[in-house]
Amino acid sequence: MDKLNNYDLIIVGAGACGLALAASLNLNGKNKRVLLLESAEIPGCKLAKTGNGRCNLANATWDSSYYHSLSCLTAEEKERFWQEFTHGRKEAVLPQILKFWREHGVILTEKDKWLYPRHLSAKQIRDNLWQQVAANKVELQCNSRVTEITEKAGGYVLTTVIADNTNDDAEREKTIYTRYLVLAGGGLSQCDANAPAGLYRILQQNFQVACHEILPGLVQLQCKPNYLRLTGLKVAAACTLILPDNVQISKIGEVLFTKYGVSGIVSLILSNYFVKWRYDHNLLSPNKKASHTNCYDENIRQYLNIWEKKFIASNKAAGKNTASAKEKAYLLLDFCYDIAAADLSSLWQKIYSPQKSEAENLLTFTVGFLPTKLATVLVEQWLELQPFITKTTPDDYTDYLYFLRHWPLKLTGTLSLQEAQVSLGGVDLHEIDPRTLALKKAKNCYVGGEMLDLVGDCGGYNLMTAVWTAMKIAQDVIHKL
Structure with missing residues (x-):
């Protein structure tokens, strides 16, 4: 395969999780190629609209009780999942997320335990993350939809369809290879009923990963x-x-x-x-x-x-x-x-x-x-x-x-998924290692953000999940690259 299409890491999805992950990839001068794929025309579209544009980033009352899942976890499994997901320090999750935002130049303000950027601009948060992504020399390919993923030579071959902005009918197919893969394509909230659930289909058919039905969450x-x-x-x-x-x-x-x-x-x-x-x-x-x-x-x-x-x-x-x-x-x-x-x-x-x-x-x-x-x-x-x-x-x-x-x-x-703020369902929590977010059935492949069957209440909990999963994946990937 052409060396130009070979990468060390590909992140599928430039939403909150994908951007936070790419922004966290300080590889300390390592000569590694990282690609961020996004199906939309620009990265962070949903992030830029979060909280009616004000961007509720976190909540001072973070706790696992504010989260929901369709995965059939017993009480014992649930406790073990959260212990491993938080590294046995549930009280440390919020401070680490706040540290993430401080390190990315964002000052937060609190209102009734809900934490916002002081400038109250979701677009600025998106732009702030993108600036760090660019500084980390992560390549970006927008209008690029992943249609197939297969394992090959200790890594993954992705088939993508790239739309041509200058011609509505023109699309071209491209094949790329990566050693490490992160799926952060988001859920199906704010999408119409016919939106393709491509990544879930690929996980189910190619890797036998159990995925739950995608349902509207935080919806009227x-x-x-x-x-x-x-x-x-x-x-x-x-x-x-x-x-x-x-x-x-x-x-x-x-x-x-x-x-x-x-x-x-x-x-x-x-x-x-x-x-x-x-x-x-x-x-x-x-x-x-x-x-x-x-x-x-x-x-x-x-x-x-x-x-x-x-x-x-x-x-x-x-x-x-x-x-x-x-x-x-x-x-x-x-x-x-x-x-x-x-x-x-x-x-x-x-x-x-x-x-x-x-x-x-x-x-x-x-x-x-x-x-x-x-x-x-x-x-x-x-x-x-x-x-x-x-x-x-x-x-x-x-x-x-x-x-x-x-x-x-x-x-x-x-109301439907199109009106929902988030989607409930997705990758079953039994299918991942809560400590690293790596899939158990696919080596060096991770799932983060809203693709996981883990959705929070209003109040910044879902953005906290996006950032927390991004931080955990980044920590594990950086160690291996």
């Missing part, structure tokens, strides 16, 4: 009913994801109502739990039967049964399908989580008048702490629920307050 939730009148409204709430296996996960933050359901950081975080639950119970396939049983807390179960009866009755009256969704997963919103019970009681006593109708009293009370648009919907719904409720108090206050603290949205799904 679809709900029923969806409230078009509330579209665009933001409100603070304590949100609890209720799953039939008596699992409850609660987060506090801002919820954004949309035409399809809800968005906002809290709902994005809870979507990871929801998607994984659906996957674990075969609910993502319409031809598979759900394997869970309803095991809600008794109070919640009775309350949701009332809501379900009302929902079915409303559909029947409107001539719609009365079948209940098989998931029966709910998002409960507490709009009073930050208001003292005494203050709510005092407000009710001040506004309540026996001369006013029930609707008037409830609306006057609710607009004291919620936007009028939302308060109107809540009161209307509460009145519609009356035929299904056994009242516990004559003035409805206690029951209505419970409703405001447990306003239910039935979850029916999520």
Whole structure:
């Protein structure tokens, strides 16, 4: 093979992980050739948009509990994975990542434990990394898509298709060789449904590496009913994801109502739990039967049964399908989580008048702490629920307050990978050595970043994974080159 196409190391993917890895490759004057391949026109496209352009780089509350995986790790395997992944020093991960950014000239600032570059520019972070990559004399080839990888002569032969920017229809094929290979092509988030999953296919077919289905993570939730009148409204709430296996996960933050359901950081975080639950119970396939049983807390179960009866009755009256969704997963919103019970009681006593109708009293009370648009919907719904409720108090206050603290949205799904911030799934964690990120079935081949079946919540956790895996791979590769 032509020496010009021979490399010591090829990194596939110039996203956050690929750039961080290439920026870390200080080979101390070694005469080594390193190539960075990127399928897009420019490197770091997704990185440059991270955090709505502000780039949340890390989180001061880093912990393994903020991560999700479809890999079937037992409790013992999970503990061993994180021990080896962090070299037995979980508390040292954040300081080392912060050191990485300091060494690359980035000053961080903290806001509610979320760490940002002080200049709040994701594009500058991308450019900063690229400058270091160039300083390390790493070659870059953009518009280059890997279509095949085979083992040969103690290394790997890659077949790439290179697009010609001057001619939309022109593509040329190129074959290149490398001793060491890093796959950091990213997941399939922010891609359309037809995006090729080429690297996963190659790993599965050529190297028998197990890969999980790629699913949307940190994605907007679809709900029923969806409230078009509330579209665009933001409100603070304590949100609890209720799953039939008596699992409850609660987060506090801002919820954004949309035409399809809800968005906002809290709902994005809870979507990871929801998607994984659906996957674990075969609910993502319409031809598979759900394997869970309803095991809600008794109070919640009775309350949701009332809501379900009302929902079915409303559909029947409107001539719609009365079948209940098989998931029966709910998002409960507490709009009073930050208001003292005494203050709510005092407000009710001040506004309540026996001369006013029930609707008037409830609306006057609710607009004291919620936007009028939302308060109107809540009161209307509460009145519609009356035929299904056994009242516990004559003035409805206690029951209505419970409703405001447990306003239910039935979850029916999520938006697609194209709208997702990250993707859940990818290379099974059993397939890699957590200490080096090397594949067990392919010598001198590594997998990093979002290609791994390891996704974090909002708050910088996924960029931390990208940087941490890049640092670990760089350390092992530099030692061997």
